[in-house]
Amino acid sequence: MSKVLMKGNEAFAEAAIRAGCSCYFGYPITPQNEIPEYMSHELAKAGGKFIQAESELAAVNMAYGAAASGGRAFISTSSPGLALMQEGLGFTASCEVPIVALNVSRGGPGVGGIQPGQADYFQVTRGGYNGDVRIPVFAPSGIQECVDLIYSAFDIAEEYRNPVVIFADGMMGQMMEPVELPPKKPIADDAEIARTKPWAITGTDAHEGRNVVFSLRLQPDVLEAHVEHMFEKYARAERELVRYSTSNLEGAEIVFVAFGTMSRLCAEAIELLAEKGVKAGLIRPISLWPFPDAAFDEIGPEAKVLISTELSMGQMIQDVKNAAAGRWPVRLISRTGGVVPSSLEIVDRALKHLQEVQGK
Amino acid sequence: MKTVFQPTKGMLPVDTSYCPGCAHGIAHRIIMECLEERGMLGKTIGVVPIGCSINAHNFMNIDMCESTHGRAPAIASGIRRVHPDKIVFTYQGDGDLASIGAGEIVHAAHRGEKFTTFFINNAIYGMTGGQMAPTTLIGQRATTCVDGRTVEQAGLPLRMCELISTIDCAVFVERVMLNNPANVRKAKKVVSTALDIQQAGLGFTFVEFLSTCPTNWGLSPTEAIHWCETAMADYYPVKNFKKPEGY
Numbered sequence: 001m002s003k004v005l006m007k008g009n010e011a012f013a014e015a016a017i018r019a020g021c022s023c024y025f026g027y028p029i030t031p032q033n034e035i036p037e038y039m040s041h042e043l044a045k046a047g048g049k050f051i052q053a054e055s056e057l058a059a060v061n062m063a064y065g066a067a068a069s070g071g072r073a074f075i076s077t078s079s080p081g082l083a084l085m086q087e088g089l090g091f092t093a094s095c096e097v098p099i100v101a102l103n104v105s106r107g108g109p110g111v112g113g114i115q116p117g118q119a120d121y122f123q124v125t126r127g128g129y130n131g132d133v134r135i136p137v138f139a140p141s142g143i144q145e146c147v148d149l150i151y152s153a154f155d156i157a158e159e160y161r162n163p164v165v166i167f168a169d170g171m172m173g174q175m176m177e178p179v180e181l182p183p184k185k186p187i188a189d190d191a192e193i194a195r196t197k198p199w200a201i202t203g204t205d206a207h208e209g210r211n212v213v214f215s216l217r218l219q220p221d222v223l224e225a226h227v228e229h230m231f232e233k234y235a236r237a238e239r240e241l242v243r244y245s246t247s248n249l250e251g252a253e254i255v256f257v258a259f260g261t262m263s264r265l266c267a268e269a270i271e272l273l274a275e276k277g278v279k280a281g282l283i284r285p286i287s288l289w290p291f292p293d294a295a296f297d298e299i300g301p302e303a304k305v306l307i308s309t310e311l312s313m314g315q316m317i318q319d320v321k322n323a324a325a326g327r328w329p330v331r332l333i334s335r336t337g338g339v340v341p342s343s344l345e346i347v348d349r350a351l352k353h354l355q356e357v358q359g360k
Numbered sequence: 361m362k363t364v365f366q367p368t369k370g371m372l373p374v375d376t377s378y379c380p381g382c383a384h385g386i387a388h389r390i391i392m393e394c395l396e397e398r399g400m401l402g403k404t405i406g407v408v409p410i411g412c413s414i415n416a417h418n419f420m421n422i423d424m425c426e427s428t429h430g431r432a433p434a435i436a437s438g439i440r441r442v443h444p445d446k447i448v449f450t451y452q453g454d455g456d457l458a459s460i461g462a463g464e465i466v467h468a469a470h471r472g473e474k475f476t477t478f479f480i481n482n483a484i485y486g487m488t489g490g491q492m493a494p495t496t497l498i499g500q501r502a503t504t505c506v507d508g509r510t511v512e513q514a515g516l517p518l519r520m521c522e523l524i525s526t527i528d529c530a531v532f533v534e535r536v537m538l539n540n541p542a543n544v545r546k547a548k549k550v551v552s553t554a555l556d557i558q559q560a561g562l563g564f565t566f567v568e569f570l571s572t573c574p575t576n577w578g579l580s581p582t583e584a585i586h587w588c589e590t591a592m593a594d595y596y597p598v599k600n601f602k603k604p605e606g607y
């Protein structure tokens with residue numbers, strides 16, 4: 001299969017179309033505007049439906065309605081928009097309805113800025129929804145990986161009957177890279193929906209019995225049993241959905257932990273450190289929830305310090321400390337507000353952390 | 361023996377959870393009768409709101425989903441995209457539709473969504489115990505305006521039919537009342553017309569029911585009906601606001 005040069009956002013939209021997405025709902029917000037723009041003309045050509053929603057609140061609820069009735073629903077937004085979608089995501093999880101949401105994140109807080117940020121880490125892994133909910137989150141480091149993750153996210157969402165979030169950042173949305181696009185899957189017709197989603201509200205003629213998609217459970221023991229059922233799925237997710245990559249861990253004194261755009265800068269910093277004779281390696285979480293604790297068992301005996309490297313004031317570092325479990329000192333390199341550090345800055349700050357933990 | 365009456369198959373054979381004198385049950389029944397009469401019970405998808413009628417899916421014998429508070433019109437818009445040939449409706453109270461969900465209902469109408477909204481206006485928040493709604497009348501007591509609603513404090517009640525009928529793609533807008541058998545029969549005709557227009561794909565259809573909440577109004581069921589047909593109908597005129605030609 002041949003590669004095409006595409007802008008990130010357009011490739012993400014095309015990936016969803018190829019995954020058999022039947023409905024897309026979006027509200028304009030930079031830096032992901034190319035996604036609703038692309039969907040507005042390309043999704044219809046593929047037989048799908050597009051609505052420019054009146055708000056992110058409406059968009060996530062449209063997606064819930066489409067997916068509850070058997071559609072493959074996709075939404076995209078950027079940080080402040082995701083904040084508005086939180087209630088809908090939690091509700092959708094509680095109703096066991098599968099949707100895929102893409103966050104092309106930017107700097108915060110508040111309306112913040114429009115340059116890339118990762119300060120949505122808490123927002124995507126902890127959520128702003130109420131109640132006991134987990135949402136699988138995948139963070140790509142480039143356009144190809146994002147395309148592949150979006151493509152598979154629909155199957156994961158449907159298998160688990162839960163929302164799935166893809167956490168990219170504005171850098172990936174706006175840059176261009178060559179990508180290989182996956183083959184187009186057909187949009188499910190009524191018969192296919194009836195076969196694969198017997199729970200969907202498609203009208204009682206289309207299935208056995210009567211289907212109701214609901215969240216309200218006024219009896220505490222009934223609600224507790226439902227949450228326990230959700231957590232059986234989440235326990236399975238913790239076994240099956242962990243994704244990460246590692247590089248140069250063998251003999252590494254410095255171990256960077258970074259995802260998304262930051263992991264690319266760390267890869268450069270590792271080469272620069274090698275030129276200075278310092279061995280450094282990288283753990284790159286791809287699934288942010290479930291967090292890849294297992295990756296930390298691959299760290300070698302030479303490791304002196306773990307450095308959570310983030311485009312935020314330090315959010316993932318909590319999960320890094322948890323995974324490190326006291327085995328290594330954990331430090332932070334962070335820039336925020338949309339500022340992206342150079343690999344040289346990372347090298348400088350990493351060396352200082354190394355000296356500090358060695359008492360030099 | 362000739363059958364003169366049969367309960368509709370559209371209602372499940374269970375008791376509803378509504379208080380005596382509440383009109384939710386009547387509204388449920390006439391909607392379900394209309395669906396049954398057109399043979400569409402099995403081809404209908406309904407969205408229930410946050411409010412007393414979140415329970416409607418325990419009573420209406422069709423496929424349904426719950427909604428987040430006020431967002432039923434967005435949810436129905438999503439359902440409509442997957443099911444262009446089915447009947448889709450939302451069923452919403454006045455807190456749900458006229459307050460927290462005011463944005464979604466306006467934009468569903470504005471897009472000319474081809475579903476029907478059944479709006480149950482009881483001038484109060486029922487489920488949460490009788491707080492003021494945007495539709496609460498001036499002078500009407502509620503738990504968040506114990507001396508009665510005032511213009512100074514909360515403005516004047518919102519008339520949703522009047523508002524929705526200013527939106528061009530809302531093609532059918534009518535307010536009905538469920539205070540006596542004759543008006544229930546009239547209301548049923550209106551529901552049927554709204555569904556005809558939905559099935560003809562002409563645009564957004566909206567039916568408002570003036571309803572009663574004896575429990576939170578602090579009235580007996582008969583007093584509540586009387587208050588509905590006097591005070592409420594006075595501020596909220598029962599009439600057709602808009603219909604397509606030929607209907």
Ligand SMILES: Cc1ncc(C[n+]2csc(CCOP(=O)(O)OP(=O)(O)O)c2C)c(N)n1
Pocket residue numbers: 410411412413429452453454455456457480482484485486487488493
């Ligand atoms: C986001 C959110 N806010 C508030 C509530 C609490 N709540 C439940 S029902 C309701 C009011 C419903 O009143 P109305 O729409 O008038 O319907 P009724 O109960 O009178 O039929 C409210 C505010 C909620 N469930 N969710």
